[in-house]
Amino acid sequence: MASLITCPHCGIRPKEEFTIRGDASVTRPSPSASDEAWHRYVHIRDNPRGRYLEYWHHASGCRRWLVVDRSNVTHEVFSVTDAADKAREVAR
Helix, strand or coil: CCCEEEECCCEEEEHHHCEEEEECCCCCCCCCCCHHHHHHHHHCCCCCCCEEEEEEECCCCCCCEEEEEEECCCCCEEEEEEHHHHHHHHHC
């Protein structure tokens, strides 16, 4: 049985249509941030075990960026949100 992801735009789709693009909880430094801040952002990352937010790209579907809340241990998906909606939510 293939793993399925519920895209908010396309509905239930096989995971093979998506690519994982990394941790969605990291905040990008400002363009004027120090070299150390940029070094930490680009190269120094935690590798948590369990539930966390990731950026996924629906490459073979709507081509939208999504934020997926999932467990990297069990691969259970708890929620999928359009990344633009998530950004607006955070900006409030």
